[in-house]
Amino acid sequence: MPTYMYECENEKCPSGGTFSVEQSIRDEKLENCPHCGGAVERLITGGYIRTPTSDSDLRDKGFAKLVRRDKGVYENVTALDGESKFWDANKPDSMPDIKRRISD
Numbered sequence: 099m100p101t102y103m104y105e106c107e108n109e110k111c112p113s114g115g116t117f118s119v120e121q122s123i124r125d126e127k128l129e130n131c132p133h134c135g136g137a138v139e140r141l142i143t144g145g146y147i148r149t150p151t152s153d154s155d156l157r158d159k160g161f162a163k164l165v166r167r168d169k170g171v172y173e174n175v176t177a178l179d180g181e182s183k184f185w186d187a188n189k190p191d192s193m194p195d196i197k198r199r200i201s202d
């Protein structure tokens with residue numbers, strides 16, 4: 099099943115703000131946070147698009163590919179220079195720099 103990232107709008111949410119949920123593509127998207135009941139938004143990421151292209155192709159096209167390594171921890175296999183190689187969902191600073199990719 100695909101994994102979807104959600105962002106909780108409750109600043110005090112115990113999830114730390116973002117969390118991932120495994121869902122069938124036929125499932126309705128979540129509207130309430132399973133951690134605190136707050137409103138959530140499903141995030142759109144390039145990390146879960148399945149294509150036959152290589153990691154370096156994806157990086158060149160501006161995608162960030164995240165590979166799940168542990169609960170809430172993702173390896174950014176397309177990390178650019180200066181980017182964190184690992185994304186810990188509890189550490190927003192380690193999130194890939196999406197804005198930089200868009201402006202390039």
Ligand SMILES: [Zn+2]
Pocket residue numbers: 106107108111112113131132133134135136
């Ligand atoms: Zn929450």
